[in-house]
Amino acid sequence: MADTAPTASRRSPLADAAPRLAAVTRSSRGALRLAELPFLAQVNVRLDAKSPAADAVGLTLGLQLPLEPDTVVHAGEVTAVWLGPDEWLVVGRPGTEHDLESRIRTAAGDAPGAVTVTDVSAQRTTLLVGGPRARDLLAHGCALDLHPRAFGPGRCAQTMLARTQVVLVAREETRAGFWVLVRSSFAGYLADWLLDAAAEHA
Template sequence: MADTPLDTTIGTSRVTPLRSPLSHVADRLAAATRTSGGAIRLAELPFLAQLNVRLDAKGPAAEAVGLALDLQLPLQPNTVVRAGELTALWLGPDEWLLVGPPGGERDLESRVREAAGDEPVSVIDVSAQRTTLLVTGPHAHDLLAHGCSLDLHPRVFGPGRCAQTTLGRTQVVLVARDEPRAGFWVLVRSTFAGYLADWLLDAATEYI
């Protein structure tokens, strides 16, 4: 579901349900998935916890944070490490994006800061900055290749790889999931999510 069940009452005020950036196209994404006969699957993974972390990769904080999260921060460029429900993406020599289940951003931030202790560390909650599109199916590579200049063949951009790139002229973080059939995550800024969803739906026309 694109909406979370946050419709509740606080005092005398009713809280409006939180809506994801792509809630308005959820039906279109689902329809494209159905009519493609399994060739393409498009869906939004809304509200994932996302933290941008910067620290010295060679310093004690990196090891301490890895132990606290039970996940070693990837040190090889454009690689991904996953442990349980937590995923770490390499964005730069001293920069990572931690992605976890919805609602876990505060706990995750606390664990990182406590593990780093007095060591220099920057932790920024960017959960509201992006949403995530899931693109899977036998033609997922072909679909993304319509608008991405990267070589997305599994031998080159296989499971465990990520990259900051452009897709349909939109800046994204592209992640090849753990197994080939698991497809891709496409992390896109919320303000451009609607445009990118429209682009994907248009590019997927030949498979529908």
């Protein structure tokens, strides 16, 4: 049976920052929402986008791996993030990383061509940045054009935020905001930066 929840002994990189992140949400009166989304399953997939393996993986996940650069495809509790012409990050709910990895490997296993499937869940944590002022907050430290016309729902980018490398995802759900996927070792620094930048909205 697949794991469906993180073990009790796991501690997220931003566990200590949770009260301060929640305080911003309260003090900004709905203008901003900051929170950690800990332990999201993250599986890196590399394969030929035009191969039978890509079709097989998409079928088992219930979605088509995005082929347009810097786009995201979402189906149910699984999100596929485009990282390159032959690379994707498949994100799922906490505790499902082993199941996702196994399903992807099985689907692609008999297909010809090189396929790499790697569980990278422990490498990153995810910050949620939401609310009407989310784009303004992120723009303080990101050189991307974050206007909805340029970076609307369903878009993603590997970029720098406050001099920290992140994967930025504009969520498709109404008012869902942004995912900021950051390496665990930089998560504390980035959270502190977000908290400081958010002070003007409090």
